[in-house]
Amino acid sequence: MALISRFLIIFLLLALPAWVFAQGERADKTAVTFEELYDEPNNINKLFVHLQPLYGEVFATNVNAGFGLQAEYSIKNKVDLKANFRSTYGSKFFDLNREQGKQTSEVDNTQKPFTYFELGGTYHIKDFEKSSNTKIVLYKKSYSGNKWAARVPLNAEVPCKVRQVIGGRLGVTVWQSTIDVNNIMEAQGLTTADFENEEGGTLEDAGIANGDDDITVFSNGSTAGIFVGGSFSWIRNAAFTFDKYEGGVDDLILTTYVDILIAPRVSLEDIVYNGTSYDISPLSTKKIGFRAGIEGKFNRSLSWAYGGEIGYRPGIDGRMFYALVKISFPVFGSNLDYKTESFEKSK
Numbered sequence: 001m002a003l004i005s006r007f008l009i010i011f012l013l014l015a016l017p018a019w020v021f022a023q024g025e026r027a028d029k030t031a032v033t034f035e036e037l038y039d040e041p042n043n044i045n046k047l048f049v050h051l052q053p054l055y056g057e058v059f060a061t062n063v064n065a066g067f068g069l070q071a072e073y074s075i076k077n078k079v080d081l082k083a084n085f086r087s088t089y090g091s092k093f094f095d096l097n098r099e100q101g102k103q104t105s106e107v108d109n110t111q112k113p114f115t116y117f118e119l120g121g122t123y124h125i126k127d128f129e130k131s132s133n134t135k136i137v138l139y140k141k142s143y144s145g146n147k148w149a150a151r152v153p154l155n156a157e158v159p160c161k162v163r164q165v166i167g168g169r170l171g172v173t174v175w176q177s178t179i180d181v182n183n184i185m186e187a188q189g190l191t192t193a194d195f196e197n198e199e200g201g202t203l204e205d206a207g208i209a210n211g212d213d214d215i216t217v218f219s220n221g222s223t224a225g226i227f228v229g230g231s232f233s234w235i236r237n238a239a240f241t242f243d244k245y246e247g248g249v250d251d252l253i254l255t256t257y258v259d260i261l262i263a264p265r266v267s268l269e270d271i272v273y274n275g276t277s278y279d280i281s282p283l284s285t286k287k288i289g290f291r292a293g294i295e296g297k298f299n300r301s302l303s304w305a306y307g308g309e310i311g312y313r314p315g316i317d318g319r320m321f322y323a324l325v326k327i328s329f330p331v332f333g334s335n336l337d338y339k340t341e342s343f344e345k346s347k
Contacts, residue, residue, distance in 0.1 A: 032138065032156055037239040037247070041129060041163035044237055044253065044299045045335045048072040050328035055086055056094075059322040061221065061315055062177040064114040065094035068326060080122040080167070086326075087115045097178040101218030108272040111178040112220045120171020122231055132162035134236060136248030156242065160250065163235040169228065169259060176222035179316065181271065181283070185217075187318045188284055192217070195271055195278040203271060203278045210274065219271055219280060223314050225263030225287070232256050237299050251299040261289040263314035284317040293324075297331055304329040 052068035066088035073081045091099040091113070101111040135155045185191060192204040192215055207215040233255040241247045266285040271278040291311030297303065305328035312320040 032242050032245065034156065034158055034240045034242045036158075036160075037241060039160050039238040041161050041235045041237045042077060043335075044074075044235060044251075045301075045333035046074045047334045047336055048297060048305075049332045050084075050297075050305055051330060052086070052326050052328045055324065055326035057086075057322055057324045059114075059177075059313070061179060061313075061319040061322075062095070062097040062114055064088050064096065064177070066114070068328075070328065077127065078124050080124075082121070082171075083117075083119045085115075085117050088113055095178070097180050097218065100180065101178050104216045105218040106212065106216045106273075107218065108275065109219045109269060111218060112176055114175070114177045116173070116175040118171060118173045120169060120227065122167040122169050124165050125168050126166040127163070129161050129163050132160060132236075133157050134160050134238065134250040136240060136242075136250065138242060138245045138248075140245055156248075158240055160236060160238040163233075163237075165231075165233040165235065167231040167233065167257075169231055169257060170226070172224070172226050173261065173263075174222070174224045175313070176220065179219055179221045179268070179319075181217035181219050181280070184283055184316055184319060190282055194282040195280060197276050197278050201276075203273060206273055206276065206278075215273065217271055220269040221316060222267050223263040224265045225261060225314055227259040227261050227291075229257055229259030231258075235299075252296060253299060254294070254296045256292075256294050258292045259290065259311075261291060261311070261314050263287045263289075266315055268316075285315060286317050286320060287314050289314045289320055297328070299333065300331075301333050303331050303333065305331045 048071070050068075050070035050072075052070060054065065055068050056065040057063070066086060068084060068086035070082065070084035075081065088095040088098075091102055091111070095114050098111045098113055105111065135157050138154045138156055185194075192207060193202045195203040203215065203217075204213070207213055233253065235253050236250045238251070239247060239249045264287065266287055268280045268283055268285070270280045289312035291309050291313070293307065293309035293311075295305065295307040297305035307324075307326045307328075309322070309324040311322065313322050314320065
């Protein structure tokens with residue numbers, strides 16, 4: 001009991017000052033008035049072009065990182081098209097299996113870089129507006145520098161519209177990568193004796209005949225497939241002015257999605273050792289996977305964006321899990337409306 005009493009006393013001594021501080025009113029916490037400049041969640045840019053200087057992917061088949069490009073185009077606020085491409089800067093930064101294959105592979109297969117391509121669209125099944133609120137951080141120019149860094153900013157909650165879009169997704173995906181066959185064999189309970197050439201000779205026998213009974217094998221794999229799923233988007237596009245504070249904007253476009261991934265073609269490159277091909281088909285593959293993701297961007301002519309995914313990508317059995325993070329900067333946005341009114345000068 002004495003130990004519990006001491007613990008309670010110490011807890012109260014630590015918590016009480018924080019509680020008292022929280023109850024105190026800040027001197028600058030006064031009511032503010034605002035004026036709405038615009039609140040138009042349906043009036044957003046039609047085109048976004050993303051430059052992605054860095055993405056990172058923990059992929060069980062091949063850990064990789066590199067750069068990407070992404071483009072999005074909206075057709076009459078009814079269909080959103082998207083294309084994106086990703087690849088590594090090089091084997092050393094960062095394409096794990098490709099670099100290891102270059103250093104240690106004892107077969108004739110050439111290591112291919114990790115590349116990924118996706119093309120798809122989202123159809124707006126339901127697109128509607130709702131009344132909502134948003135929090136705008138209150139900022140003054142006098143807060144710049146260390147003064148801003150040292151303070152807890154105030155925020156004002158203001159009413160605005162939010163556009164919500166329920167979408168149906170469909171598209172195609174293609175990827176290729178170097179694969180570490182030795183690790184896959186170990187996971188699937190296989191050995192080099194399971195890979196045979198056209199004459200029935202095994203890779204194990206060829207290695208022993210060449211004085212190597214433990215061949216290091218790297219090959220290549222690729223898939224081509226489709227995805228089908230659904231998405232939910234929240235779109236705000238509002239701006240406000242405040243008395244005594246700088247204006248504020250909330251123009252975030254946030255999308256979450258879930259897809260089923262189907263790859264009718266999962267292709268693994270046969271192993272080539274001393275000029276002879278050995279059938280790689282004993283490796284087990286799977287053609288169905290899934291993913292869940294999130295993407296955020298801003299309705300501006302120049303901004304940034306972020307995204308992430310997690311799931312199981314169709315491919316090699318036991319090597320399907322992946323988690324992806326990507327950052328886009330800069331992101332160029334445009335509504336592609338360059339028309340202006342013209343009037344004939346009166347004579």
